[in-house]
Amino acid sequence: MQSRLHKLGWKIIDVLFPPRCAGCGSWGDRYCPTCFENTQLITGPICQICGDLLYHSGEVICPRCREQRVAYTAVRSWGVFAEPLQSAIHQLKYHQDRGLGEILAQPLVKLLERYQWKIDLIVPVPLDETRRRQRGYNQAELLAKPISWQASLPYSRQALVREKITRQQVGLSLSEREENMADAFWGNRKLAAGKTILVIDDVVTTGATLNACAQALIDGGAAKVFGLTLARSSHL
Secondary structure, three states: HHHHHHHHHHHHHHHHHHEOOOOOOOOEEOOOOOHHHHEEOOOEEEOOOOOOOOOOOOOOOOOHHHHOOOOOOOHHHEEEEEEEHHHHHHHHHOOOOHHHHHHHHHHHHHHHHHHHHOOOEEEOOOHHHHHHHHHHHHHHHHHHHHHHHHHHOOEEEOEEEEOOOOOOOOOOOHHHHHHHHHHOOEEOOOOOOOOOEEEEEEEEEHHHHHHHHHHHHHHHHOOOOEEEEEEEEOOO
């Protein structure tokens, strides 16, 4: 019911105020059929843990996941962080296009159906309160809520809390990203204990943020943590 009302509300708004595509700028859709078709999907062999592309035949796990243990069970992404998806994510993240979240959540719902993970709870990667106040919303929540409604899974903002303000990850090396995100989150044991949790974010690059989220939830008693993102960016 909540999902239907959400969709209906945005459809009414779009009829009254026709949107422009966040990918190409054409009128009529928030993310048009052409941009959906032109989105570079994550295809080919991928690491069964982090979801990154594999470049050597016969590999199942990438070299980094073989060398470094991560807290999450698996991470998957819909598309490559390139045009037109890159522009759409920037629109979602920085330009108050809240209705875009419901549209871009659709392929993530399909990914969740494909992988058939047994999820108990969906949580967004939290923003610190300073950025949340500046932006007015958390773009990960705009994706996570429609996913929870359509998948009929519980949703919580309180299960995972950001405890410190971190630097922007853009431009940081892998080690700097890991240091930046260390102890940035707290997992609420009352909500996380014993559960398999799906963490939603817009983009994954090295996985440092999702790994920090997963570690906090595991420390809070979660049984397993999976990650789902709209896009995967190339490594540094």
